[in-house]
Structure formats: C-alpha cells, structure tokens
Amino acid sequence: MGGERNLKLLIDRIIPAQNADRDVLESALVQAFANGNLKCHAKDGKVKWQWQDYLRSTHFKLKDTR
Numbered sequence: 001m002g003g004e005r006n007l008k009l010l011i012d013r014i015i016p017a018q019n020a021d022r023d024v025l026e027s028a029l030v031q032a033f034a035n036g037n038l039k040c041h042a043k044d045g046k047v048k049w050q051w052q053d054y055l056r057s058t059h060f061k062l063k064d065t066r
Helices: 003-018 022-034
Strands: 038-043 046-051
Touching: 003 022, 003 038, 003 046, 022 038
Parallel strands: none
Antiparallel strands: 038 046
C-alpha cells in the first residue's frame, strides 16, 4: 500500500479520536508528509508513522556552552 493511501487511513483514524476539523488536520498531515517531516514505514502488512527528528540528526550539533 502506498504512502498516500496509508496517510488517508491515518487521517480517517485520527479524526474521530481527536474530534478534529478534518480539513485542518488533513491539510497539516498532508503537508508534513509531502515535506518529509512525517514518515511512513510499511512492512509485513503493518504501518508505522514517525515524525522526522531533526534534533537527533547528525547534521545538527549544539554548541557546548560549559
């Protein structure tokens, strides 16, 4: 199943649980998915969603202020 189809299923599950405005939620999640901030991992018929963690990225280093 493609990422877009899995995204629709995610949206359909979240809306009733959050009592959220469908248009607002769908717009935010579609944009996050399109930008690569929300990742879909599908394996063996199971789907896992994960936010991109930029703070743990090797490209981002905090300056040591000690």
